[in-house]
Amino acid sequence: MTEAAKTLLSLFRLASANSLYWLLALAALAFLFTEGRIVRRHVVCAVLFFVLLAFNPLTYAVVWDRLSYANWRLFWMVPVEGVICFAAVRLLGHIRHTAGRIVCGMMVIAAVILCGHNVYTTPGAGFGASSNAYKLPEEAVAAAQILLQQDPAPRAVVSDGLNCYLRQFSTDIQQMYGRDAQGYIHGIEEERRRVYELLCEERPDFDAVRTAMEEMAYDYLILVNVSGDTEERLTHSGFQRIGEAGYFAIYRIVS
């Protein structure tokens, strides 16, 4: 039970991002408690009823932990925004003059901005300029088009940085490992993992990579930031450069 409580707390920290909104929500509930019997019963007590039943360590240990994953998402059920907004509007309702309500409303907005973090400047949550209709990296679209020009069903070994995007453009392209190499989606066989690890080395053994590719019938290789020495070693190992997509270079095995 103690472990469940600790896990719940850590999940709460993730879902709340340590923002002050949950404190604001508590303050809002405290205010709403004074807003009459119906609000007290059907908002404050109802929210507390829901939160206590859904988020106690026993419920977590018996239900959530056994049936769910990524359990920080469960905290999205709690209507933090709704409670804060409802309380703020009820507060404004006590101010008779329109000018007073406007000033108070602006202060609420200022408090919300100061207590939170802008989503668009949150690390990992940013937006960038879109260069194509698919909203995919331009290099991914270009690389996919080059491969599909070569072959209607190309089989490629694709480095990190591109292997999550190629197949969003076309699933006619097959990859040796994609995101499986990071442990997502599906398990990965030992020989595929070996190729991934070879390519992650500072000076990959391209002869071994080529041998593995030929055994598994993969014809194309996409690498990032290929320098002069690497280019020579690739050529020596039997790879021919057939195109570029941004800072990615595309190679084909030649016999």
Added chain:
Amino acid sequence: MIKACLLIGLLLLIPVILGLPLYAHAAPEEGTPFWERPIWCCLSGIMLQWSSFQLLAVPMILLKMPFHVLVRTWLVFLLFLSAAAVLLYRKSSASGSRVFGKIFSGDRGASAGSAGKEKQVILPVILYAAAVLLIGYQCSRYAFQMHLDLDDSRFVVNSVTAYEHDTMLLENPATGETFEKPEGELVKDAASPWSIYIAALSSVTGLHPAIMAHTILPVWILLCGYLVLLLASAALFPGDAEKRAWFLLFAAVLIQFYGGNVYTKGVFMLTRIWQGKAVLAAFLMPWLLLLTWVRGYRGAVRAAAEPRIPENCRTVGNAGIPLAVLAASVMSACMLTGVGVLTSAAIVGLYGLWEGVCGRRPLSMLRYWAACLPAVLYGGIYLFVK
């Protein structure tokens, strides 16, 4: 042009048609704004549309049927449901024009007259305009900019696979390797085929699934999320346009600043809303909370003001929501993501418990728990496939 018409038909027209008969017979409450009923129709219709897809998709995925069979069957089913909805709508009213008036009836806000009344109109309009500007800004980010997310290597690729190869969840999205049955993380998607729904929309409209997921759906679903908040404001502050406008504005600002890390609801809602779990956070969870706890509060306020509340047939408890809508909403949550199975059952089931224990309405509790049956069903299917 044709693609745009098909898109509007699927995303807007059909849901409105499906939702029309659900509320046509119910008299509008006092203080109901004129826009409230059409929005209820539209959002309820979306739930019926999504649940109809879920009903067909899960067995067809498990039976490994071709994707095009699912799309065609679903379209025929939708047309049938739409025709039935139109017939029910006509039947539930004496004449089409009178009921049409009923749907859009309600409080149209303060009429022009004294200076005081005019001020009541001006401030809400300004507040709504500010909220619309902020929401428009958030939509424009989705429409014109790009957010890259690695989870799309599964979600969007599943859609593209169905769209290009006519198979459903039988290919590893990372590699393209084919499976005999859904494996790995695709097991979750077999009971929650949101990505296949995106592929179905793409198949009908001819738009690539990446375009549908990254541009079209985000704007639409974000707007639906805010429409839910608009309905919540109408339920919480009936007859007061200014308070409703303040509520929407506060909510838009709060959501924009609910960031800090990549796990918050705000980040999911404003940066990756095309993913099933984000649709759950942005649209379905608030919608379920609206159908249950918010409408329950509204019912309590009405009951205190009017001891004799007119009965709506086939409604659930004090909330005045048809049971079909609630059950369809739970089913729609199941379609989005595996977590939707649990959270929909939690929100609706706990409200049922609240009705039964604190409200002393055991029949109402049973009705709410009955609405959770789809969650039990799809949870069972997920465990079976796993």
